[in-house]
Amino acid sequence: MISKSMQQAVAGSSAIRAMFLEGKEMAAKIGAENVYDFSLGNPMTPVPAEYNQAIIDAVQTESSLELHGYMDNAGYPETRQAVADNLNKRFGTDFEGKHITMTVGAAGALNIVFKAILDPGDEVLALAPYFGEYRGYVANHQGILREVAPDTETFQPDFEDLKNKITEKTKAVIINNPVNPTGVVYSEETIQTIAAIMGEKQKAYGHEIYMVSDEPYRELVYDGNQVPFLTKYYDNTFVTYSFSKSLSIPGERIGYVAVNPSLADCEQTCSALSVATRILGFVNAPSLMQKAVTKAIDATTDVAYYDRNRKLIYGKLTELGFTCAKPQGAFYLFIKSPDADEKKFVETAKKYHILLVGGTTFSCPGYVRLAYCVSYEMIERSLPAFEKLAGEYGLA
C-alpha cells in the first residue's frame, strides 16, 4: 500500500490524466485537427541549432569519461561561470561561479532551495494564482504553503493581504514572474513594494524571509516589457531558472539556482544547496546538458512566434466579449469564466472541442487558463469554436 500522502496525490493526478485521455479520445473520434488543446504549457518554438551542435561537438571531441562523469555536485566550474557571466552581462549583477548551482530543471532548483532553508512547520507564501506544483514542493520539506490573494483587476498581488499573511513562521515568498497562469508581468513597482514589505517583516521578526524567484518564463515577454531581476531589489533572494522554455528543452531537466551574493550566510547557503542536490537524489544536473547549455548560453528563443499567437487569440477573445488579464509574458491567457462555476465552463468548452484548465488548479477559481504555445494554424481553426462558446454564454 502506498503512503497516505501519495494516495491523495495519485487521486489528484488521475483527474489530470483523465482530461488528457479525454482529449485523446476526442481526437480519435473527430480527428486531431478538430481538437483545440490549449491545456498544456509545452514550448513550441524550434530548439536553437547551437544547442544541438554543442551536444554533437561535446560527444565527438571530449573525453567520454569526463563528459558523462561526475563533477562537483553544484556543476562544472565552466558552466557555473558561464551562467554567472550571462546574468552579469544582462542584468548588471555581480555573480561568481560559486553562487550558481546547476540543477535538474526549475523544479529541482525549487526543491533544493526549500530543502536548504525550511525547518518543519515553516511557512512559504505563494501569490495566487500560482503554479499548483508549489504545494508539493513545499510539502516535500515539511513546509506549509499559504496563499496571498491577487488583485483580480490587475492580477498584481494584493499587498495588504501579503502584509497580513507574513507571520513569525514565514521563511519564504515565491515570486513567479512572468506569471503562470495569468501571463501578467509583475512591474518594478510591484517588486519594490513586495521587497519593502518583506524587508520590514524581516526586521520585525528578526530572521531572514527569503524571496524565491521562479523565472522559467523570464525571456518570454512582449511589447518591450522588462522582467525586474530580483536580486537588485532584495538581498535575501534566490533566483531559480530552467532552460526548458528559453531553449525548448523541458525534457532535458537543466536549470540552476543563483544565490544573491548579498544573501545572509551566502557561502554556507551555497554549500547547503550543493549538499541538498546530493541528498535529494538529483546528485548533479545531467552532465552533457551542462556542457550544451554552456555553449548555447546566449541562444534565444523565437519570442515573436508566441507573440503572434498572443495577439491573435487575445484580440479575438476580447472581441468576443471574454475578459482576460492583459497578457504581457509567458504563453498563457487567464480568462474570467462566464459561468460562476469555472468547472462547468471547462465542460462547456469541451463540447466545442476546446480544452482549457480550470483556475482551481492555480488556487483561483472562477477563471480558466489557456496556453497559446500551440500552432498559429490551430488557433485560427479554433476561432469559430470560441465564437459558438461565446454565443452560448450570450457574450458577443
Added chain:
Amino acid sequence: MISKSMQQAVAGSSAIRAMFLEGKEMAAKIGAENVYDFSLGNPMTPVPAEYNQAIIDAVQTESSLELHGYMDNAGYPETRQAVADNLNKRFGTDFEGKHITMTVGAAGALNIVFKAILDPGDEVLALAPYFGEYRGYVANHQGILREVAPDTETFQPDFEDLKNKITEKTKAVIINNPVNPTGVVYSEETIQTIAAIMGEKQKAYGHEIYMVSDEPYRELVYDGNQVPFLTKYYDNTFVTYSFSKSLSIPGERIGYVAVNPSLADCEQTCSALSVATRILGFVNAPSLMQKAVTKAIDATTDVAYYDRNRKLIYGKLTELGFTCAKPQGAFYLFIKSPDADEKKFVETAKKYHILLVGGTTFSCPGYVRLAYCVSYEMIERSLPAFEKLAGEYGLA
C-alpha cells in the same frame, strides 16, 4: 540561515570535502602520480561506443522538440519497454513497460520509491555496512533508518539481527547487491533466507514490508558469480538501477525503478512512482539520455578491467597480511583496520599517500574501503607504499 537538518549535513559534507582537498594538496606537493587515491567509486572503463553514437543519431535524426521535450513522467514508452525486454531476456521475468519508471539515476529511483511508500515514522532497514547516503534518502521522506548488523566473517547479513530489527513499523529493507562497500555478493541462500524472514514478518504484522533492491553494480561480478534477481524470491520487490556503472555515465543521471508485477497494489504503486518523480522535482529522467540508453540497452562494460585490478590489489594486500572480505563484485575492497581505531589507520595510510575511506561512513567502524576503479598502473605504483604501511603495523 539554513535549516537545522542542513546545518548538520553541510558539516558532514565539509569533512569529505576536506579529505578531497587534502588529496589535491598532496598531489600539488609531490606530483599526482605519487598519490594513490582509492577513495572514489567512479567508473573507469570506457563508455560504450554505441551509447555515444545513439546520442549523435538521435540529435541528427529525431525531431528536436520531441527529443528534448516532455513525455509521460514515467518515461518514453519505448524506453520503458526496452528495459522490460532486457530484464525479461536476462532474468526470465515478466515485466511490461508499465512496470518501469525511468529515473534520475539510482539515487532518484530510491527517493521516489521512499516517497511512494513511506508514511512519517516508518522504518527502513539497511544491512550494515551500507552506502551512507541511504540515511539522507530515508530522512527526506520522514522515515527512520535502522541498521542490521553484518556477520563480519562473511559480510553476509546477521539473520538473527534482521529478525529482531523488523518491527510493526518496518516498511522496507534495502538490499544492495553486490555490496558497496564490501564487494561481497549476497548469495542465493542469503536472499532466500531474507525473503523467508520478511515473508513471515509480513504475515505477522499484516502489512507489506517491501524489499528495495539497489543494484547499480549488478553487472560487476567476478569468478562466474551471479547476482540473484530479487523479484524471483519475493513478491513485494522494487528493483532500482542506474546505468552509471554499466555504461560509465554517472554524471548523466539515468536509471529506473522496476516494480515486480506481483507486488501488492502494483498498478497504484506504479502510478505513485510516476507522481512522485513529478512532485519531488525530477519531473522525468533526462529525455536524450532515455533515448540513448534505449539504443545501448545491450551494451556491457569491460568487467575484465576491474577484475585485473581486483586480483592485483587483493592478492598483494592479503599477501602483506591485511584481512579483507573476499571481493566478488562491484569495485571495492573492505579491509579490516589493523588499528582498533580505523580513523588512525586512514591517517597513517595518508603518510604513504594512500587515500582510503573509513568504515564509519558505512556504519561499520574498524574497517576501511578501498575503491579499485583506478588505473592498473596506479595500483602497481602503490604497492611499495602498502608494503611500508603493512610494515608499520608489523603485519608481514
